[in-house]
Amino acid sequence: MNAPNFSLSRLKVACANCNLRELCLPVGLSLAELEKVEELVATRRKVRRGDALFRAGDRFDALYAVRLGFLKSTVTSSDGREQVTGFHMAGELVGLDGIGTETHSCDTVALEDTEVCVIPYQRLEEVAAAVPVLRHHFHKVMSREIVREHGVMLLLGSMHAEERLAAFLLNLSQRFEARGYSRTEFVLRMTRAEIGSFLGLKLETVSRVLSRFAQEGLIEVNQKHVRILKTEGLRAIVAGQPCPGGQ
Amino acid sequence: MNAPNFSLSRLKVACANCNLRELCLPVGLSLAELEKVEELVATRRKVRRGDALFRAGDRFDALYAVRLGFLKSTVTSSDGREQVTGFHMAGELVGLDGIGTETHSCDTVALEDTEVCVIPYQRLEEVAAAVPVLRHHFHKVMSREIVREHGVMLLLGSMHAEERLAAFLLNLSQRFEARGYSRTEFVLRMTRAEIGSFLGLKLETVSRVLSRFAQEGLIEVNQKHVRILKTEGLRAIVAGQPCPGGQ
DNA sequence: CGTTTCGTTGAAGAGTGTCAAGGCCAGTGG
DNA sequence: CCACTGGCCTTGACACTCTTCAACGAAACG
Secondary structure (H helix, E strand, O other): OOOOOOOOOOOOOOHHHOOOOOOOOOOOOOHHHHHHHHHHOOEEEEEOOOOEEEOOOOEOOEEEEEEEEEEEEEEEOOOOOEEEEEEEEOOOEEOHHHOOOOEOOOEEEEEEEEEEEEEEHHHHHHHHHHOHHHHHHHHHHHHHHHHHHHHHHHHHHHOOHHHHHHHHHHHHHHHHHHOOOOOOEEEOOOOHHHHHHHHOOOHHHHHHHHHHHHHOOOEEEEOOEEEEOOHHHHHHHHHOOOOOOOO | OOOOOOOOOOOOOOHHHOOOOOOOOOOOOOHHHHHHHHHHOOEEEEEOOOOEEEOOOOEOOEEEEEEEEEEEEEEEOOOOOEEEEEEEEOOOEEOHHHOOOOEOOOEEEEEEEEEEEEEEHHHHHHHHHHOHHHHHHHHHHHHHHHHHHHHHHHHHHHOOHHHHHHHHHHHHHHHHHHOOOOOOEEEOOOOHHHHHHHHOOOHHHHHHHHHHHHHOOOEEEEOOEEEEOOHHHHHHHHHOOOOOOOO
């Protein structure tokens, strides 16, 4: 259950040896370029479950590459409403929200014990000036984040509860697979309330829809443990109408 | 009604003379740096109302700075659902979605006759390597786009119809003001259906809520013409509970 | 082992969506 | 100048999804 296909236990400090290289900042860099990037990533930081990597209002001075663990980002409106804007797993870059104003605009909190590589932004700018491939890749990362959020807007703006949940599960599934974990069986690191916040639903609705999916034989749910039985069935739900008689 | 405080009629080709300088790419550049940026912006492009600046699937090779006019961006899911992801006005940069995959992922369509400055991306990368201020500013623009979308997610995920509309009107108001137009009186360039798509509502709901606002004396609406009477009242609605007895 | 957090499920109600009809306005052609 | 047309907007009645409120059960934690 949820075991990585490769071992995460024996990682060196260098990006060159990092199993996440293909997902993280240094994608497609030469060895010489890699060395420059490694100078960037001087420090690591551990974040305990429940603790914040940074909070809205904090001064921005670094980006973070997730090495291990799981985080959520949330924005809070002036009247206290909270919205989860994303969940982050190994290989993803967080903190991009801070560049614009030099102050973070969201909270990013660990949902399980987490370790990140700290990338001081000043130095990233310097290295970006000198290494075209890295600069371009960094731009790509930001652009993809924008595109990802377009997808979330589509989900929030024009999908029903079942469609949202199905899309959410498929998205998680795909991301776990890309990291060498099972595509069909995984543990949700977030609560129903957090899923609901992300999807614009109440926690009761999330619970109910998951139960309904289970009843229809699309998935198995046991608390935070999820097994996907009919990927195509979920896809059909995302695509449009539920297929009443199974898939 | 809606007249700019400054004239837009007599613009030179150079960014240095552009009235949108303070809103656009070359914010805070020295004259020498400005010249480098001006080399970037070789061409202009006009887009007729209803025509696309680019469409999803188009090859990405340039960003566009809006000089004049009004556009919308939309994403479309595989099953044909369409979601407006944003409206763009003078001084704003569009096309950032294309960097990540070198293919545009959304349609961007002119809602009125529009003119943009074409910024070839290859050249932007080159200039960004040489001009730290520009590079940093470009990163800021992308970051702010990410933050803006967080705000939209908050709106779509946790606000009621009235709150969404109120936030939408205030946002437009503020953007018009920043461009020297009236803060309280403006023309909506988009249809009710487009507003609804952006806000995750049906056009009938948009229409009803606007009528309700008008009835409560918060705004005046006449087709596409809007006048804001009680900014604070709208703010109160966004903030939380409607204030039943006026503001 | 008690306490707390989290999850499930039911019943009732509110907020939007859906469907339908009609009005307003700009553009077109007689 | 007027009638016609099509797109856009408004409004009403009704249906339906999702939320709200509430109670209970299960797992996690000290």
